Amino acid sequence: MTEQDHGNTDADLHIVGVTKRFGTFTAVDDLTLTVPQGSFFALLGASGCGKTTTLRMVAGLEEPTAGRILLGTQDVTRLRPYKRPVNTVFQSYALFPHLSIFDNIAFGLRRRGIRDHAKQVEQMLHLVELDGYGSRRPAQLSGGQQQRVALARALINQPQVLLLDEPLGALDLKLRRQMQIELKRIQTEVGITFVHVTHDQEEAMTMADTVAVMNAGRIEQLGAPTDMYEFPGTAFVANFLGQSNLLAATVTGVSGDDVLVQAYGERFSLPAARCRLTAGTAWLGVRPEKLHLAPTPDAVPTGHQAVRGEVTDSSYVGVSTQYLVRAPWGDELTVFVPNSGIAAPLAVGSEVVVHWRPEHAFLIERAPDETVAPMPEPEDAVGVGT
Amino acid sequence: MSALGHLGTGSVASATPSDQPVAGGRRRRWVPYVLLLPGILWLLLFFAIPCLELLATSLYDPSGSLETGYAMTWHFANYSDAVREYAGHFGRSIGYAALTTLITLLIGYPLAYAIALKGGRWKNLMLVGVIAPFFTSFLIRTLAWKVILSDDGPVVSTLNALHVPLPDGRLLATGPAVIAGLVYNFLPFMVLPLYASLEKLDPRLLEAAGDLYARPVSRFFRVALPLSMPGVVAGTLLTFIPAAGDYINAQLLGTTRQYMIGNVIESKFLKVGDYPGAAALSFALMAAILVLVLVYVRRAGTEEVL
Numbered sequence: 001m002t003e004q005d006h007g008n009t010d011a012d013l014h015i016v017g018v019t020k021r022f023g024t025f026t027a028v029d030d031l032t033l034t035v036p037q038g039s040f041f042a043l044l045g046a047s048g049c050g051k052t053t054t055l056r057m058v059a060g061l062e063e064p065t066a067g068r069i070l071l072g073t074q075d076v077t078r079l080r081p082y083k084r085p086v087n088t089v090f091q092s093y094a095l096f097p098h099l100s101i102f103d104n105i106a107f108g109l110r111r112r113g114i115r116d117h118a119k120q121v122e123q124m125l126h127l128v129e130l131d132g133y134g135s136r137r138p139a140q141l142s143g144g145q146q147q148r149v150a151l152a153r154a155l156i157n158q159p160q161v162l163l164l165d166e167p168l169g170a171l172d173l174k175l176r177r178q179m180q181i182e183l184k185r186i187q188t189e190v191g192i193t194f195v196h197v198t199h200d201q202e203e204a205m206t207m208a209d210t211v212a213v214m215n216a217g218r219i220e221q222l223g224a225p226t227d228m229y230e231f232p233g234t235a236f237v238a239n240f241l242g243q244s245n246l247l248a249a250t251v252t253g254v255s256g257d258d259v260l261v262q263a264y265g266e267r268f269s270l271p272a273a274r275c276r277l278t279a280g281t282a283w284l285g286v287r288p289e290k291l292h293l294a295p296t297p298d299a300v301p302t303g304h305q306a307v308r309g310e311v312t313d314s315s316y317v318g319v320s321t322q323y324l325v326r327a328p329w330g331d332e333l334t335v336f337v338p339n340s341g342i343a344a345p346l347a348v349g350s351e352v353v354v355h356w357r358p359e360h361a362f363l364i365e366r367a368p369d370e371t372v373a374p375m376p377e378p379e380d381a382v383g384v385g386t
Numbered sequence: 387m388s389a390l391g392h393l394g395t396g397s398v399a400s401a402t403p404s405d406q407p408v409a410g411g412r413r414r415r416w417v418p419y420v421l422l423l424p425g426i427l428w429l430l431l432f433f434a435i436p437c438l439e440l441l442a443t444s445l446y447d448p449s450g451s452l453e454t455g456y457a458m459t460w461h462f463a464n465y466s467d468a469v470r471e472y473a474g475h476f477g478r479s480i481g482y483a484a485l486t487t488l489i490t491l492l493i494g495y496p497l498a499y500a501i502a503l504k505g506g507r508w509k510n511l512m513l514v515g516v517i518a519p520f521f522t523s524f525l526i527r528t529l530a531w532k533v534i535l536s537d538d539g540p541v542v543s544t545l546n547a548l549h550v551p552l553p554d555g556r557l558l559a560t561g562p563a564v565i566a567g568l569v570y571n572f573l574p575f576m577v578l579p580l581y582a583s584l585e586k587l588d589p590r591l592l593e594a595a596g597d598l599y600a601r602p603v604s605r606f607f608r609v610a611l612p613l614s615m616p617g618v619v620a621g622t623l624l625t626f627i628p629a630a631g632d633y634i635n636a637q638l639l640g641t642t643r644q645y646m647i648g649n650v651i652e653s654k655f656l657k658v659g660d661y662p663g664a665a666a667l668s669f670a671l672m673a674a675i676l677v678l679v680l681v682y683v684r685r686a687g688t689e690e691v692l
């Protein structure tokens with residue numbers, strides 16, 4: 001939806017065919033994307049996939065091996081960092097240890113010769129809930145407090161584009177939610193373009209207009225958060241944004257508006273609108289919260305797709321209970337059942353039928369030799385919707 | 387905690403099991419002092435006692451000599467005489483040392499900066515290059531400068547060819563020659579501490595400064611320089627103090643008109659045999675340097691040093 005449909009009379013951030021190599025290693029691989037002015041763009045991806053490198057090239061701290069970066073119509077690819085209307089909240093904070101918090105925050109304004117900055121700095125300190133901390137040194141603050149100073153130090157400059165490299169990673173949940181709301185408010189009020197790297201899927205989904213999932217230096221998929229979640233484009237995205245049950249399937253035919261597939265000897269169907277392909281090998285995916293459990297095949301509502309199984313594990317996580325159900329072919333399906341108090345919890349070993357509405361499934365591409373779904377490393381996978 | 391106490395002291399103290407926790411805690415406090423002991427003894431033996439000795443010598447009656455012996459007469463006039471008579475030498479010593487320090491700082495800082503931040507894999511080689519002159523003796527190195535700066539040497543002939551006017555048409559036996567020698571000899575003392583502190587400078591801070599609209603010049607003065615102040619202070623002290631007391635450079639590259647206080651002390655101690663006068667000069671120099679250094683460290687310390 002954001003792909004280059006704005007022409008070039010704007011102040012959008014354009015990254016055009018950008019590649020960055022370190023020696024023979026390609027950290028960012030022919031990346032092209034457009035971030036519309038004033039939008040909130042979230043960049044998600046496994047550790048080491050090139051998120052920081054991308055931001056550094058936008059900030060001017062790293063020169064692309066190939067490609068161009070434009071702010072509106074201005075080519076900034078070779079522009080020195082101090083000449084770019086771009087500020088960064090660094091992943092490592094990079095606060096100046098010899099300056100007070102006040103001086104750290106005032107740094108950018110002073111370099112631009114803005115004299116009356118005291119009030120602005122105080123407002124920023126208030127915004128990040130650090131009133132009265134102005135005279136301290138960075139070493140005298142906790143990690144989360146330092147992170148907020150880094151945020152204030154960049155935000156105060158009201159740049160055209162603000163790059164945030166995991167800016168809330170060190171904060172506790174409550175403060176993080178609060179800062180998210182503040183950030184979103186500032187972003188909408190001032191109209192700054194935010195490019196936000198995060199590991200928190202919820203953060204990306206709630207704040208961003210557009211989410212991009214990066215994998216090994218490339219954009220795997222890009223779109224509105226709900227679209228990305230409801231209909232992921234690749235197996236990587238399906239498992240990176242939340243969790244998915246992926247069945248190695250083969251398309252057997254098309255019947256009207258439905259696509260028929262076969263997986264592990266069982267037959268399934270789903271609407272063609274939920275399919276990214278209509279022939280060949282595929283992953284049949286369903287989100288764990290879209291799966292339901294029934295005690296017997298008779299209890300499955302008509303029209304639902306169903307698989308028999310046996311509960312092998314159940315973990316209670318508060319709002320829901322997460323069951324692992326072993327399917328006849330040996331793989332385990334993850335099922336989230338809301339703890340609404342209607343159904344009694346199921347014991348491990350119970351025979352159940354897993355069922356779902358056909359339109360809740362999705363069909364995505366699979367290489368013929370792939371039988372195990374690509375899973376991001378456990379520590380990379382972003383928060384699981386519960 | 388007490389278990390750790392046992393571990394920490396077990397090898398030092400083999401106390402009876404019953405009183406171990408208490409005795410262990412008490413003995414631990416002694417450990418640092420015991421470790422300090424060799425250093426303290428060394429200082430006493432080779433610094434404090436000779437200093438007192440020198441102080442005593444500086445107050446002997448100046449009419450004595452090695453042959454006739456010296457009488458302790460608390461002759462404080464030794465100091466006023468020395469300072470009055472050699473005020474020029476004092477001034478020159480401080481002036482030359484200050485200029486030397488300034489020039490070594492101006493040469494050494496960019497050098498150390500380049501090695502620490504841009505050296506890459508050549509870092510160690512470049513450091514060896516800085517230290518390499520130390521492999522030959524101080525005297526030989528300074529003598530070499532005598533050749534370099536001589537009237538028909540490469541520097542003078544180049545300057546002549548470029549029609550740069552020289553006072554008296556020469557370099558050797560002038561103040562600039564002495565300062566050149568001092569700068570050359572003390573440069574490593576400036577570069578090494580500067581390197582050590584610039585090496586610790588996080589390049590990401592420089593990036594952050596650039597990101598926050600700091601041009602290279604203000605990036606340097608606002609971030610790099612303040613953060614390397616410990617190195618600047620150490621380097622300037624290590625240069626200034628020995629340079630102020632140096633006499634080899636003035637002797638080999640200058641004339642009596644360039645002599646520094648070190649030359650006077652040397653000649654009084656070794657040639658004239660005026661021990662009380664030499665001792666008084668030495669002490670006066672020490673005091674002067676101490677005062678200057680204290681003022682300097684305080685000023686530098688209250689501004690930017692962490």
Ligand SMILES: Nc1ncnc2c1ncn2[C@@H]1O[C@H](COP(=O)(O)OP(=O)(O)OP(=O)(O)O)[C@@H](O)[C@H]1O
Nearest residue numbers: 022025027045046047048049050051052053054091
């Ligand atoms: N200066 C460099 N020299 C060599 N390789 C580098 C350099 N900087 C980054 N890389 C490599 O490029 C890849 C991408 O790094 P980058 O910092 O962009 O990752 P990231 O997506 O920000 O990861 P994380 O989520 O862990 O912060 C990594 O594999 C990294 O090792």
Ligand SMILES: [Mg+2]
Nearest residue numbers: 051052091165
């Ligand atoms: Mg990163």
